[in-house]
Amino acid sequence: QKEVEQNSGPLSVPEGAIASLNCTYSDRVSQSFFWYRQYSGKSPELIMSIYSNGDKEDGRFTAQLNKASQYVSLLIRDSQPSDSATYLCAASYNTNAGKSTFGDGTTLTVKP
Amino acid sequence: SAVISQKPSRDICQRGTSLTIQCQVDSQVTMMFWYRQQPGQSLTLIATANQGSEATYESGFVIDKFPISRPNLTFSTLTVSNMSPEDSSIYLCSVVGGGDEQYFGPGTRLTVT
Numbered sequence: 001q002k003e004v005e006q007n008s009g010p011l012s013v014p015e016g017a018i019a020s021l022n023c024t025y026s027d028r029v030s031q032s033f034f035w036y037r038q039y040s041g042k043s044p045e046l047i048m049s050i051y052s053n054g055d056k057e058d059g060r061f062t063a064q065l066n067k068a069s070q071y072v073s074l075l076i077r078d079s080q081p082s083d084s085a086t087y088l089c090a091a092s093y094n095t096n097a098g099k100s101t102f103g104d105g106t107t108l109t110v111k112p
Numbered sequence: 113s114a115v116i117s118q119k120p121s122r123d124i125c126q127r128g129t130s131l132t133i134q135c136q137v138d139s140q141v142t143m144m145f146w147y148r149q150q151p152g153q154s155l156t157l158i159a160t161a162n163q164g165s166e167a168t169y170e171s172g173f174v175i176d177k178f179p180i181s182r183p184n185l186t187f188s189t190l191t192v193s194n195m196s197p198e199d200s201s202i203y204l205c206s207v208v209g210g211g212d213e214q215y216f217g218p219g220t221r222l223t224v225t
Contacts, residue, residue: 031212032211032212032213034212034213034214036214042218042219043202043204043216043217043218043219044155044204044214044216045216046113046213046214046215049211049213051211088154088155090214092212098143098145098160098208098212099145099157099160100157100212100214101157102154102155102156103154104153104154105154
């Protein structure tokens with residue numbers, strides 16, 4: 001079993017819709033969770049981090065964490081064609097060790 | 113967030129040769145990380161490079177194949193040795209922020225023929 005698993009996708013939504021990306025993790029000692037966006041041919045860039053149970057909102061993005069269910073999600077409201085990218089979920093297992101484990105990513109396409 | 117540069121941005125190499133990738137950060141950092149991203153796949157951590165000590169390699173990666181240098185707090189190199197086509201990947205260096213988030217360089221796209 002992979003340590004971080006994501007919906008394999010691809011996911012396609014119409015412009016203006018809500019895109020929902022899901023991630024589960026296997027290690028209960030995980031403390032920090034991240035969503036990165038990776039455009040084709042580019043390196044990943046951080047879009048959200050979340051450390052405690054509940055929701056965290058930043059503009060059109062909302063990250064949700066449920067440690068009891070070992071579940072992390074990312075909601076993108078009012079999806080735009082520019083949101084089309086691969087989204088990587090990552091977990092950090094040891095605070096201050098700096099290492100993250102990444103899921104395989106979900107490719108999102110937002111159709112105009 | 114740190115500004116990270118990598119050289120070269122891409123290269124095409126023949127099997128059996130070696131390539132050294134450079135990573136420069138605009139601020140002093142304790143740890144630097146080297147990741148590999150094979151075509152269509154996610155990121156796999158190769159090693160952690162700490163200044164003044166040997167790099168720490170992840171399972172499946174060895175120093176003879178991926179020697180790493182870390183001469184100071186802003187610079188690191190990764191060498192891919194005795195390359196085979198299976199080494200064709202994007203190689204990324206990164207640094208960690210205060211919340212354990214990763215900041216990545218632009219990557220080096222390596223093709224081995």
